[in-house]
Amino acid sequence: MPASPPEPLLRVSGVTHRFGPVTALWDVDLDVRRGDFVAIFGPNGAGKTTLLKVVASLIQPSEGSVEFPGDEGGRELVGYVSHQSLLYNEMSGLENLEFYGRLYGLGDPLGLARAMLERMGLTEAGDLLVRGYSRGMKQRLTLARALLHEPRLLLLDEPYTGLDQHGSRLLTEVLRSLRRDGRTVLLITHNLGEGLELSTRVVIQHRGEVVFQARRDEVDRESLERIYFEAVEK
Amino acid sequence: MRQVRLIWVLAWKDLRVEYRSRQAFLTTLFFALLILIIFNFAFDPGSPATREAAPGILWASLIFPGVIQLNRSFQAEAEEGTLYGIVLSPVDRGVIFLGKQLANWIFMLAIDLFILVAFVVFYNFSFSWSLLWIVLLLVLATAGFTAVGTVFAAMLSSIRGRDVLLPVLLFPILVPIIVAAVNATQEVLLIGEFEFFEKWVQLLVSFDVIYLAAGFLVFDYVVGE
Numbered sequence: 001m002p003a004s005p006p007e008p009l010l011r012v013s014g015v016t017h018r019f020g021p022v023t024a025l026w027d028v029d030l031d032v033r034r035g036d037f038v039a040i041f042g043p044n045g046a047g048k049t050t051l052l053k054v055v056a057s058l059i060q061p062s063e064g065s066v067e068f069p070g071d072e073g074g075r076e077l078v079g080y081v082s083h084q085s086l087l088y089n090e091m092s093g094l095e096n097l098e099f100y101g102r103l104y105g106l107g108d109p110l111g112l113a114r115a116m117l118e119r120m121g122l123t124e125a126g127d128l129l130v131r132g133y134s135r136g137m138k139q140r141l142t143l144a145r146a147l148l149h150e151p152r153l154l155l156l157d158e159p160y161t162g163l164d165q166h167g168s169r170l171l172t173e174v175l176r177s178l179r180r181d182g183r184t185v186l187l188i189t190h191n192l193g194e195g196l197e198l199s200t201r202v203v204i205q206h207r208g209e210v211v212f213q214a215r216r217d218e219v220d221r222e223s224l225e226r227i228y229f230e231a232v233e234k
Numbered sequence: 235m236r237q238v239r240l241i242w243v244l245a246w247k248d249l250r251v252e253y254r255s256r257q258a259f260l261t262t263l264f265f266a267l268l269i270l271i272i273f274n275f276a277f278d279p280g281s282p283a284t285r286e287a288a289p290g291i292l293w294a295s296l297i298f299p300g301v302i303q304l305n306r307s308f309q310a311e312a313e314e315g316t317l318y319g320i321v322l323s324p325v326d327r328g329v330i331f332l333g334k335q336l337a338n339w340i341f342m343l344a345i346d347l348f349i350l351v352a353f354v355v356f357y358n359f360s361f362s363w364s365l366l367w368i369v370l371l372l373v374l375a376t377a378g379f380t381a382v383g384t385v386f387a388a389m390l391s392s393i394r395g396r397d398v399l400l401p402v403l404l405f406p407i408l409v410p411i412i413v414a415a416v417n418a419t420q421e422v423l424l425i426g427e428f429e430f431f432e433k434w435v436q437l438l439v440s441f442d443v444i445y446l447a448a449g450f451l452v453f454d455y456v457v458g459e
Contacts, residue, residue, distance in 0.1 A: 056322060060458065076324040084315030088247070090254040102243045103323035105236070129254075145319070 007069045009034045009184050010055065010153055015064035017050055017208075024050040025061070026208040032153070035182045039195035041224075042205035043232050048188045049082075051205065052155045055186065056080045071152060076104060079146035079154045083161060085138050086145060089131035093122055093141050096130060097148055104149040116144040120174065136167025143174055154178065156187045160194065172198070196224055206232050237329050244320070244333025245340065248307065252341060258306035259341065265299035266349045274356045288357045289419035293412060295349055296372075297379065300342055301401050304383035307338055308391035317391065321457050331384060331453035335446070338380040346372040359423060367422045367431070374438040375415040381445035382407050389456050414438045 008031040017025040024047045032038055042048050053059040055066055056078050068077055080086075087096050094113050101109025117126045120140040130138065139159060146154060159175075160168055175198050178185055189195040196202060202219060204212040204227065211231045219227070252258060273291045277284035311317035320330055350368060354361060386404050390396035405412075418434035421427065 058318060058321065074324060075322050078322065080318070080322055082315055082318065084318070086315045086319035088251055088316055089314060090251040091247070095250075099243065099247050100319065100323065103240065103320065103325050105324070 008032055009036075009068060009071070010186075011065075011067045011069055012051075012055065013065050013067070015051070015054055015061045015066065017047075017054060017059060017061045017063075024208050025054065028064070028205075028208075028210050030203065030210060030213075032184060032186065034152075034184055035200070037179045037183070037185045037198055037200045038187065038203060039199035039201070040186065040188045040203045040205055041190070041192060041195060041228055042188075045207075046205045046232075047208040048205050049157055050208075052080070052082075052157050052186065052188060055153075056155055068152070076149055077152045079149070079151035081142050081146045081154070081156045081159055083157060085130075085142045087130050087138065087141060090129060092127050092129055093117060093133070093137075093144075094126040096141065097144060100145050101148055106149060112148060116148055117141075120144045121170075134167070135162050136164065136170055139163060139167060139171055140174065143171075152184060154183055154185045156185060156189075158188050158190065160189060160191060168194075192224055192228060193221060196221055204228055204231050206234075237326065240325055240329050241333045241336055244325075244330060245336035248334065248337030249340060251310065252337075255310075257310075258303045259345070261306075262299045262302045262345055263348055265302060266295045266345060267352060269295035269298065270349065270352055270356055279356065279358055284357065285424060288353070288359070289416045289423060291357070292349070292353050292419060293375075293416050295353070296342075296346055296376075297405075297408065297412060298401075299345070300376075300379060300383065301404065303341055303345070304338060304380070304387040304404075305397055305400055307334060307341075307384070308387045309396075312391045317388075317457065327454040327457060328450040330457070331388075331449050332446075334388070335380050335384045335449065338384055339377055342376045342380055343372065346376060364422055364426075368419060370435070371415050371418050371422075371438070374435065374442060375411050378411040378438065378442045378445050379408060381442065381449050385449045385452060385456055388453065410441050411438060414441070 010032040012028055012030040015025055015028045016023065028051060040048050050059065054061050057075055071077055091099065094117060097113030097116055098109045101112055106112055117123050120143065122137060122140060125133065125137055130141065133141065159171055163171060172194065179198060187195060187198065200216050202214055202216065202224060203210055212227055270291065277287065308317065321327065350372065354365070383404055386400055390399050393399065414434045414437040418431050421429065421431045
Protein backbone atom coordinates (compact mmCIF):
# COMPACT_ATOMS: atom_id res chain seq x y z
CA MET A 1 0.00 0.00 0.00
CA PRO A 2 1.46 3.37 -0.96
CA ALA A 3 2.28 5.68 1.94
CA SER A 4 -0.19 8.50 2.39
CA PRO A 5 1.27 11.92 1.59
CA PRO A 6 2.57 13.84 4.62
CA GLU A 7 0.20 16.27 6.24
CA PRO A 8 0.55 19.80 4.87
CA LEU A 9 2.08 22.50 7.00
CA LEU A 10 -0.61 24.92 5.86
CA ARG A 11 -4.11 24.12 4.66
CA VAL A 12 -6.25 26.86 3.15
CA SER A 13 -9.76 25.50 2.59
CA GLY A 14 -12.52 27.25 0.69
CA VAL A 15 -11.37 30.72 1.68
CA THR A 16 -13.52 33.56 0.40
CA HIS A 17 -13.05 37.13 1.49
CA ARG A 18 -15.11 40.18 0.67
CA PHE A 19 -14.34 43.85 1.22
CA GLY A 20 -17.87 45.21 1.12
CA PRO A 21 -19.20 44.50 -2.38
CA VAL A 22 -15.75 43.46 -3.70
CA THR A 23 -14.80 39.80 -3.57
CA ALA A 24 -11.03 39.70 -3.09
CA LEU A 25 -10.73 35.93 -2.66
CA TRP A 26 -13.06 33.33 -4.06
CA ASP A 27 -13.10 29.76 -2.73
CA VAL A 28 -9.32 29.40 -2.50
CA ASP A 29 -7.91 25.96 -1.66
CA LEU A 30 -4.18 25.62 -1.14
CA ASP A 31 -2.04 23.04 0.65
CA VAL A 32 1.57 23.91 1.43
CA ARG A 33 3.91 21.11 2.54
CA ARG A 34 7.02 21.45 4.65
CA GLY A 35 9.93 22.62 2.53
CA ASP A 36 7.70 23.92 -0.27
CA PHE A 37 8.76 27.17 -1.86
CA VAL A 38 5.54 28.33 -3.46
CA ALA A 39 5.62 31.24 -5.89
CA ILE A 40 2.26 32.94 -6.38
CA PHE A 41 1.87 34.97 -9.57
CA GLY A 42 -0.98 37.18 -10.64
CA PRO A 43 -1.81 40.63 -11.92
CA ASN A 44 -2.54 43.56 -9.62
CA GLY A 45 -5.86 43.10 -7.85
CA ALA A 46 -5.73 39.29 -8.08
CA GLY A 47 -6.09 38.98 -4.30
CA LYS A 48 -2.53 37.74 -3.63
CA THR A 49 -1.84 40.14 -0.76
CA THR A 50 -5.25 39.43 0.75
CA LEU A 51 -4.45 35.71 0.66
CA LEU A 52 -1.18 36.29 2.51
CA LYS A 53 -2.92 38.49 5.08
CA VAL A 54 -5.51 35.79 5.66
CA VAL A 55 -2.74 33.19 6.16
CA ALA A 56 -0.94 35.58 8.53
CA SER A 57 -4.22 35.99 10.47
CA LEU A 58 -4.20 39.73 9.83
CA ILE A 59 -7.59 39.29 8.16
CA GLN A 60 -10.35 36.91 9.20
CA PRO A 61 -11.79 35.36 6.02
CA SER A 62 -15.49 35.85 5.30
CA GLU A 63 -15.74 32.09 4.64
CA GLY A 64 -13.43 29.08 4.82
CA SER A 65 -10.54 28.29 7.09
CA VAL A 66 -6.76 28.48 7.45
CA GLU A 67 -5.15 25.69 9.45
CA PHE A 68 -1.70 24.55 10.41
CA PRO A 69 -2.36 20.81 10.85
CA GLY A 70 -0.12 19.23 13.43
CA ASP A 71 1.11 22.55 14.78
CA GLU A 72 -0.17 24.06 17.94
CA GLY A 73 0.25 27.76 18.30
CA GLY A 74 -0.83 30.76 16.37
CA ARG A 75 0.70 33.87 14.94
CA GLU A 76 4.26 32.90 15.89
CA LEU A 77 4.18 30.15 13.23
CA VAL A 78 4.36 32.77 10.53
CA GLY A 79 7.00 35.29 9.47
CA TYR A 80 5.64 38.08 7.29
CA VAL A 81 7.34 40.42 4.84
CA SER A 82 4.95 42.92 3.29
CA HIS A 83 5.24 45.92 0.96
CA GLN A 84 6.07 47.96 4.04
CA SER A 85 9.19 47.30 6.06
CA LEU A 86 7.46 46.91 9.46
CA LEU A 87 10.57 48.55 10.91
CA TYR A 88 10.98 51.62 13.08
CA ASN A 89 13.02 54.27 11.28
CA GLU A 90 14.00 55.97 14.53
CA MET A 91 15.52 52.78 15.94
CA SER A 92 18.72 51.05 14.86
CA GLY A 93 18.66 47.72 13.05
CA LEU A 94 19.81 45.99 16.24
CA GLU A 95 17.17 47.73 18.37
CA ASN A 96 14.45 46.78 15.89
CA LEU A 97 15.39 43.10 15.96
CA GLU A 98 15.84 43.09 19.73
CA PHE A 99 12.41 44.69 20.15
CA TYR A 100 10.72 42.05 17.98
CA GLY A 101 12.75 39.33 19.74
CA ARG A 102 11.29 40.46 23.06
CA LEU A 103 7.76 40.47 21.65
CA TYR A 104 8.24 36.86 20.51
CA GLY A 105 9.61 35.92 23.94
CA LEU A 106 12.96 34.71 22.56
CA GLY A 107 15.57 33.60 25.09
CA ASP A 108 18.42 35.96 24.24
CA PRO A 109 16.89 38.63 21.99
CA LEU A 110 20.02 40.74 21.77
CA GLY A 111 22.30 37.79 20.95
CA LEU A 112 19.86 36.46 18.37
CA ALA A 113 19.47 39.92 16.87
CA ARG A 114 23.26 40.19 16.47
CA ALA A 115 23.47 36.72 14.92
CA MET A 116 20.68 37.54 12.47
CA LEU A 117 22.34 40.82 11.46
CA GLU A 118 25.53 38.89 10.75
CA ARG A 119 23.62 36.35 8.66
CA MET A 120 22.11 39.13 6.56
CA GLY A 121 25.44 40.92 6.16
CA LEU A 122 24.32 43.88 8.23
CA THR A 123 26.66 43.63 11.21
CA GLU A 124 28.35 46.95 10.51
CA ALA A 125 25.06 48.74 9.99
CA GLY A 126 23.50 47.25 13.13
CA ASP A 127 23.88 50.37 15.24
CA LEU A 128 22.73 52.81 12.54
CA LEU A 129 19.19 54.17 12.60
CA VAL A 130 17.04 52.40 10.00
CA ARG A 131 16.13 55.71 8.36
CA GLY A 132 19.74 55.81 7.12
CA TYR A 133 19.49 52.39 5.45
CA SER A 134 19.30 51.94 1.69
CA ARG A 135 16.23 50.15 0.29
CA GLY A 136 18.23 46.93 -0.12
CA MET A 137 19.58 47.04 3.44
CA LYS A 138 16.10 47.72 4.75
CA GLN A 139 14.72 44.76 2.84
CA ARG A 140 17.38 42.44 4.27
CA LEU A 141 16.61 43.75 7.75
CA THR A 142 12.92 43.15 7.06
CA LEU A 143 13.76 39.54 6.20
CA ALA A 144 15.86 39.28 9.35
CA ARG A 145 12.89 40.50 11.40
CA ALA A 146 10.60 37.96 9.77
CA LEU A 147 13.06 35.09 10.32
CA LEU A 148 14.18 36.04 13.83
CA HIS A 149 11.73 33.76 15.63
CA GLU A 150 12.36 30.83 13.25
CA PRO A 151 8.81 30.72 11.83
CA ARG A 152 7.49 27.51 10.27
CA LEU A 153 6.17 29.47 7.29
CA LEU A 154 7.61 32.59 5.70
CA LEU A 155 5.25 34.86 3.76
CA LEU A 156 6.89 37.22 1.28
CA ASP A 157 4.74 39.82 -0.42
CA GLU A 158 6.60 41.21 -3.45
CA PRO A 159 9.93 41.53 -1.67
CA TYR A 160 11.63 42.81 -4.87
CA THR A 161 9.53 45.99 -4.98
CA GLY A 162 11.73 49.10 -5.14
CA LEU A 163 15.03 47.23 -5.16
CA ASP A 164 17.78 48.12 -7.61
CA GLN A 165 19.70 45.37 -9.44
CA HIS A 166 22.27 44.99 -6.71
CA GLY A 167 19.58 44.83 -4.03
CA SER A 168 17.61 42.29 -6.10
CA ARG A 169 20.68 40.10 -6.49
CA LEU A 170 21.37 40.16 -2.75
CA LEU A 171 17.76 39.35 -2.00
CA THR A 172 17.78 36.46 -4.47
CA GLU A 173 20.85 35.05 -2.72
CA VAL A 174 19.07 35.23 0.63
CA LEU A 175 15.97 33.56 -0.82
CA ARG A 176 18.10 30.83 -2.43
CA SER A 177 19.69 30.14 0.93
CA LEU A 178 16.21 29.87 2.48
CA ARG A 179 15.30 27.30 -0.15
CA ARG A 180 18.53 25.37 0.46
CA ASP A 181 17.74 25.38 4.20
CA GLY A 182 14.39 23.74 3.41
CA ARG A 183 12.34 26.70 4.62
CA THR A 184 8.66 26.72 3.76
CA VAL A 185 7.94 29.91 1.87
CA LEU A 186 4.97 31.55 0.15
CA LEU A 187 6.32 34.16 -2.26
CA ILE A 188 4.26 36.68 -4.15
CA THR A 189 6.06 38.17 -7.10
CA HIS A 190 5.39 39.72 -10.50
CA ASN A 191 8.72 38.45 -11.75
CA LEU A 192 7.92 35.11 -13.44
CA GLY A 193 11.56 34.19 -14.10
CA GLU A 194 12.81 34.95 -10.61
CA GLY A 195 9.80 33.29 -8.96
CA LEU A 196 10.07 30.18 -11.14
CA GLU A 197 13.77 29.79 -10.44
CA LEU A 198 13.29 29.93 -6.69
CA SER A 199 10.12 27.89 -6.39
CA THR A 200 9.28 24.24 -5.93
CA ARG A 201 5.64 24.95 -6.81
CA VAL A 202 3.91 27.68 -8.77
CA VAL A 203 0.41 29.10 -8.36
CA ILE A 204 -1.39 31.60 -10.57
CA GLN A 205 -4.12 33.65 -9.01
CA HIS A 206 -6.56 35.83 -10.94
CA ARG A 207 -9.62 37.79 -9.79
CA GLY A 208 -9.42 36.18 -6.36
CA GLU A 209 -9.31 32.59 -7.65
CA VAL A 210 -6.46 30.12 -7.89
CA VAL A 211 -6.60 29.37 -11.63
CA PHE A 212 -3.47 27.22 -11.95
CA GLN A 213 -1.05 25.32 -9.74
CA ALA A 214 1.74 22.92 -10.61
CA ARG A 215 5.01 21.48 -9.36
CA ARG A 216 8.11 23.30 -10.58
CA ASP A 217 9.24 20.34 -12.68
CA GLU A 218 5.92 20.32 -14.53
CA VAL A 219 6.46 23.75 -16.10
CA ASP A 220 9.24 25.67 -17.77
CA ARG A 221 9.54 29.41 -18.24
CA GLU A 222 7.84 29.43 -21.65
CA SER A 223 4.89 27.29 -20.68
CA LEU A 224 4.41 29.24 -17.45
CA GLU A 225 4.36 32.53 -19.39
CA ARG A 226 1.83 31.09 -21.85
CA ILE A 227 -0.41 29.76 -19.10
CA TYR A 228 -0.12 33.00 -17.15
CA PHE A 229 -1.10 35.25 -20.04
CA GLU A 230 -3.91 32.93 -21.14
CA ALA A 231 -5.27 32.98 -17.60
CA VAL A 232 -5.13 36.71 -17.00
CA GLU A 233 -6.33 37.72 -20.46
CA LYS A 234 -9.48 35.61 -20.23
CA MET B 235 4.91 39.05 35.03
CA ARG B 236 5.81 38.49 31.35
CA GLN B 237 2.77 40.53 30.35
CA VAL B 238 3.91 43.45 32.53
CA ARG B 239 7.37 43.25 30.95
CA LEU B 240 5.82 43.27 27.48
CA ILE B 241 3.73 46.34 28.32
CA TRP B 242 6.94 48.11 29.30
CA VAL B 243 8.81 46.86 26.19
CA LEU B 244 6.05 48.31 23.98
CA ALA B 245 5.84 51.59 25.90
CA TRP B 246 9.63 52.01 26.02
CA LYS B 247 9.82 51.52 22.26
CA ASP B 248 7.27 54.33 21.71
CA LEU B 249 9.03 56.66 24.13
CA ARG B 250 12.40 55.98 22.52
CA VAL B 251 11.03 56.61 19.00
CA GLU B 252 9.38 59.83 20.15
CA TYR B 253 12.47 60.98 22.06
CA ARG B 254 14.52 60.61 18.89
CA SER B 255 12.06 62.21 16.48
CA ARG B 256 10.47 64.72 18.92
CA GLN B 257 7.77 65.15 16.28
CA ALA B 258 4.70 64.97 18.47
CA PHE B 259 6.21 66.31 21.69
CA LEU B 260 7.24 69.72 20.40
CA THR B 261 4.08 70.19 18.32
CA THR B 262 1.80 69.24 21.20
CA LEU B 263 3.68 71.40 23.69
CA PHE B 264 3.71 74.37 21.34
CA PHE B 265 -0.04 74.07 20.66
CA ALA B 266 -0.80 73.79 24.39
CA LEU B 267 1.31 76.84 25.21
CA LEU B 268 -0.37 78.75 22.39
CA ILE B 269 -3.82 78.13 23.87
CA LEU B 270 -2.63 79.32 27.28
CA ILE B 271 -1.11 82.45 25.77
CA ILE B 272 -4.14 83.28 23.61
CA PHE B 273 -6.49 83.06 26.59
CA ASN B 274 -4.00 85.06 28.63
CA PHE B 275 -4.20 87.88 26.08
CA ALA B 276 -7.96 87.56 25.65
CA PHE B 277 -8.69 88.02 29.36
CA ASP B 278 -7.27 90.41 31.92
CA PRO B 279 -4.87 88.07 33.78
CA GLY B 280 -5.61 89.45 37.27
CA SER B 281 -9.39 89.73 36.99
CA PRO B 282 -11.78 87.48 38.94
CA ALA B 283 -13.42 86.39 35.67
CA THR B 284 -10.11 85.07 34.37
CA ARG B 285 -9.41 83.18 37.59
CA GLU B 286 -12.86 81.67 37.41
CA ALA B 287 -12.28 80.51 33.85
CA ALA B 288 -8.73 79.35 34.60
CA PRO B 289 -9.53 75.67 35.38
CA GLY B 290 -11.36 75.36 32.05
CA ILE B 291 -8.48 77.04 30.23
CA LEU B 292 -5.97 74.65 31.82
CA TRP B 293 -7.89 71.57 30.70
CA ALA B 294 -8.67 72.96 27.24
CA SER B 295 -4.94 73.58 26.74
CA LEU B 296 -4.22 69.96 27.65
CA ILE B 297 -7.04 68.04 25.99
CA PHE B 298 -7.11 69.69 22.55
CA PRO B 299 -3.37 69.42 21.85
CA GLY B 300 -3.40 65.91 23.29
CA VAL B 301 -5.25 64.78 20.19
CA ILE B 302 -2.13 65.54 18.13
CA GLN B 303 -0.14 63.10 20.22
CA LEU B 304 -2.80 60.39 20.00
CA ASN B 305 -3.04 60.72 16.23
CA ARG B 306 0.73 60.71 15.88
CA SER B 307 1.20 57.61 18.03
CA PHE B 308 -0.61 55.44 15.47
CA GLN B 309 0.19 57.44 12.35
CA ALA B 310 3.85 56.56 12.88
CA GLU B 311 2.91 52.88 13.18
CA ALA B 312 0.80 53.00 10.03
CA GLU B 313 3.47 54.69 7.89
CA GLU B 314 5.88 51.75 7.92
CA GLY B 315 3.25 49.14 8.78
CA THR B 316 4.84 48.49 12.16
CA LEU B 317 1.46 47.98 13.78
CA TYR B 318 1.21 44.82 11.62
CA GLY B 319 4.58 43.76 12.99
CA ILE B 320 3.34 44.06 16.56
CA VAL B 321 -0.07 42.57 15.85
CA LEU B 322 1.58 39.56 14.13
CA SER B 323 3.60 38.75 17.25
CA PRO B 324 2.11 36.37 19.81
CA VAL B 325 1.56 39.25 22.25
CA ASP B 326 -2.01 39.52 23.51
CA ARG B 327 -3.66 42.48 21.81
CA GLY B 328 -4.93 43.78 25.14
CA VAL B 329 -1.28 43.97 26.22
CA ILE B 330 -0.49 45.92 23.04
CA PHE B 331 -3.23 48.38 24.02
CA LEU B 332 -1.81 48.79 27.53
CA GLY B 333 1.70 49.36 26.14
CA LYS B 334 0.52 52.05 23.71
CA GLN B 335 -1.66 53.62 26.39
CA LEU B 336 1.19 53.69 28.91
CA ALA B 337 3.48 55.44 26.41
CA ASN B 338 0.78 58.00 25.57
CA TRP B 339 0.10 58.49 29.28
CA ILE B 340 3.75 59.13 30.19
CA PHE B 341 4.15 61.40 27.19
CA MET B 342 1.03 63.41 27.99
CA LEU B 343 2.02 63.71 31.66
CA ALA B 344 5.33 65.26 30.63
CA ILE B 345 3.40 67.83 28.56
CA ASP B 346 0.93 68.33 31.43
CA LEU B 347 3.70 69.23 33.87
CA PHE B 348 5.24 71.78 31.50
CA ILE B 349 1.83 73.34 30.92
CA LEU B 350 0.96 73.37 34.63
CA VAL B 351 4.07 75.43 35.38
CA ALA B 352 3.29 77.83 32.51
CA PHE B 353 -0.34 78.04 33.65
CA VAL B 354 0.65 79.00 37.23
CA VAL B 355 2.94 81.71 35.88
CA PHE B 356 0.58 83.14 33.23
CA TYR B 357 -2.52 83.15 35.42
CA ASN B 358 -0.92 84.48 38.63
CA PHE B 359 -1.41 81.44 40.84
CA SER B 360 1.20 80.67 43.46
CA PHE B 361 3.46 77.61 43.59
CA SER B 362 2.12 75.87 46.70
CA TRP B 363 1.67 72.33 47.97
CA SER B 364 -1.96 72.42 46.83
CA LEU B 365 -0.65 72.07 43.27
CA LEU B 366 0.11 68.45 44.14
CA TRP B 367 -3.66 67.89 44.08
CA ILE B 368 -3.69 69.26 40.55
CA VAL B 369 -0.88 66.86 39.66
CA LEU B 370 -3.05 64.02 41.03
CA LEU B 371 -5.90 65.20 38.78
CA LEU B 372 -3.55 65.36 35.80
CA VAL B 373 -2.43 61.78 36.42
CA LEU B 374 -5.99 60.47 36.70
CA ALA B 375 -7.63 62.49 33.94
CA THR B 376 -4.79 61.82 31.51
CA ALA B 377 -5.06 58.07 32.19
CA GLY B 378 -8.70 58.08 31.07
CA PHE B 379 -8.03 60.45 28.18
CA THR B 380 -5.22 58.31 26.79
CA ALA B 381 -7.17 55.07 27.35
CA VAL B 382 -10.09 56.18 25.18
CA GLY B 383 -7.81 58.08 22.82
CA THR B 384 -5.55 55.09 22.20
CA VAL B 385 -8.50 52.92 21.16
CA PHE B 386 -9.96 55.53 18.81
CA ALA B 387 -6.58 56.51 17.35
CA ALA B 388 -5.90 52.83 16.56
CA MET B 389 -9.35 52.44 15.03
CA LEU B 390 -8.85 55.46 12.77
CA SER B 391 -5.17 54.93 11.98
CA SER B 392 -5.77 53.61 8.46
CA ILE B 393 -8.62 55.99 7.62
CA ARG B 394 -8.24 59.16 5.61
CA GLY B 395 -9.39 62.22 7.53
CA ARG B 396 -8.50 60.68 10.88
CA ASP B 397 -7.19 64.05 12.13
CA VAL B 398 -10.69 65.48 11.87
CA LEU B 399 -12.55 62.38 12.97
CA LEU B 400 -10.59 61.67 16.14
CA PRO B 401 -11.66 64.74 18.17
CA VAL B 402 -15.24 64.45 16.89
CA LEU B 403 -15.49 60.87 18.16
CA LEU B 404 -13.32 61.31 21.22
CA PHE B 405 -14.60 64.42 22.97
CA PRO B 406 -18.20 63.31 23.60
CA ILE B 407 -16.91 60.21 25.37
CA LEU B 408 -14.46 62.29 27.41
CA VAL B 409 -17.18 64.57 28.82
CA PRO B 410 -17.33 62.85 32.26
CA ILE B 411 -13.56 63.06 32.63
CA ILE B 412 -13.36 66.69 31.55
CA VAL B 413 -16.27 67.72 33.82
CA ALA B 414 -14.73 65.94 36.81
CA ALA B 415 -11.26 67.34 36.15
CA VAL B 416 -12.43 70.95 35.67
CA ASN B 417 -14.67 70.90 38.75
CA ALA B 418 -12.02 69.32 40.98
CA THR B 419 -9.44 71.85 39.72
CA GLN B 420 -11.85 74.65 40.55
CA GLU B 421 -12.14 73.39 44.12
CA VAL B 422 -8.37 73.28 44.54
CA LEU B 423 -7.51 76.59 42.85
CA LEU B 424 -10.47 78.84 43.57
CA ILE B 425 -12.62 77.61 46.40
CA GLY B 426 -9.91 76.14 48.58
CA GLU B 427 -12.44 73.82 50.18
CA PHE B 428 -12.39 70.17 49.23
CA GLU B 429 -16.10 69.56 49.69
CA PHE B 430 -16.66 67.48 46.56
CA PHE B 431 -13.05 66.90 45.58
CA GLU B 432 -13.09 63.30 46.76
CA LYS B 433 -16.24 62.61 44.75
CA TRP B 434 -14.69 64.03 41.58
CA VAL B 435 -11.57 61.95 42.13
CA GLN B 436 -13.71 58.85 42.63
CA LEU B 437 -15.51 59.64 39.38
CA LEU B 438 -12.18 59.99 37.56
CA VAL B 439 -10.88 56.70 38.99
CA SER B 440 -14.13 54.94 38.02
CA PHE B 441 -13.96 56.17 34.44
CA ASP B 442 -10.26 55.31 34.23
CA VAL B 443 -11.04 51.74 35.25
CA ILE B 444 -13.95 51.50 32.81
CA TYR B 445 -12.02 52.97 29.89
CA LEU B 446 -8.88 50.91 30.53
CA ALA B 447 -10.88 47.69 30.88
CA ALA B 448 -12.93 48.47 27.77
CA GLY B 449 -9.78 49.29 25.78
CA PHE B 450 -8.11 46.07 26.91
CA LEU B 451 -11.12 44.01 25.85
CA VAL B 452 -11.96 45.64 22.51
CA PHE B 453 -8.45 46.22 21.15
CA ASP B 454 -8.39 42.78 19.54
CA TYR B 455 -11.35 43.81 17.35
CA VAL B 456 -9.93 47.29 16.76
CA VAL B 457 -6.68 46.04 15.21
CA GLY B 458 -8.12 42.76 13.94
CA GLU B 459 -8.75 43.90 10.38
